[in-house]
Amino acid sequence: MSSPQSSPADTSSQRWAWWPLLPLYPYGRRPTLMRELVPNRVWCFEQLHGVWYVAVPIRMTVVKVEEGLLLYAPLPPTAELLLGLRALEAQHGPVLSIVLATSSGLEHKVPLAALARAFPAATVWVSDQQWSFPVPLPSRWLGFPAGRTKVLFRDGLPHQDQLVWIPLGPINLGLGTFHEIACVDLCTGTLLVTDALVAISATPPPIFDLDPTPLLFHGREKGSEAMIDTPEQRLKGWKRIVLFANFFRPELLSIPSFPDLVIDAMTADEANPRNHFAVFPFRWAPSWEEHADQLITHGFQVAPCRLAPVLERLVFVRAKATYLEWLRTLAKQMTIKSLVSAHYSASQLMNSVELENYADSVEATDWAPSDGSWQLLAAIDRTLLRLNIVPAQSESC
């Protein structure tokens, strides 16, 4: 199992053969970091995923339940990941339940079939209204194992003596639904969320210690710059990745002209696959960092968590009331001590008062704006509306 600062010589255990189903960086080799979040109770397995080195952590959480383990938010089960899970099973009992708590998150849905095959005795739980695009496929074609797949709420809920399940949605997105089920572990006060709430740390998450290439790539000003590994470059790269991942095209980013791009690449001392042959089509205006700091939630004045702007503008844009209702239901869970979501940073200390404060701030502030860095997201939404791909009213369905 990988740990920060170590790089296994044999990377065959990191192979993920099904990567063409969702061809995201780092493609067919997925290094995994395992961490214990609550001693003997909660662990996480983390990998990276992204586009053009805009890579953020993606996480599966393991919770100790009576007589075994529950897996929340599936990850590609590489040999390396399975080695870590087998070690936990040897100590804490078998994997009893695998939970896909989102109807829309393809990055969590794609690995489910392979993960379920690795644990043939486990019950698979999925949120209702699963869908696929561009072709609507039945559940068994998505690889959900017949005979042991259950739908959360419709067919019951797993480990209710210890876990509280709180649904968000479903929200009608036109092509399908957004439906996510949060889970509170009463033993540890851990709130598990897939996509609907994240904590964005001020420093790069530890998974980047396995390979900081995405940080170093984006920490530069030009493609001709070498990728020098320093804490400052890593931090700069992380903050830019945060802006890219949340807004796609942040306000203070510009694209150089094609001749500038070519001249820059040709003057680089090094051009290789790792630095994308010195092609770097980004230029950042001087005050870009202030915009990144606004998104970073550690030390955030209201709460150390937030809804990612991309979801606010494209999923919850017309479903603020549904989102608020879910937040306030979560905030009633007084046992909550920390947030572990499937992306960005974990675990993040957070309590129900902070959740309520966040709900208040959501209620009071301008929702899903269209200016500044939100412009591209707003344009995408307008286009989807014009083409009748998304409904004009998309509160709960």
Ligand SMILES: [Fe+2]
């Ligand atoms: Fe996700």
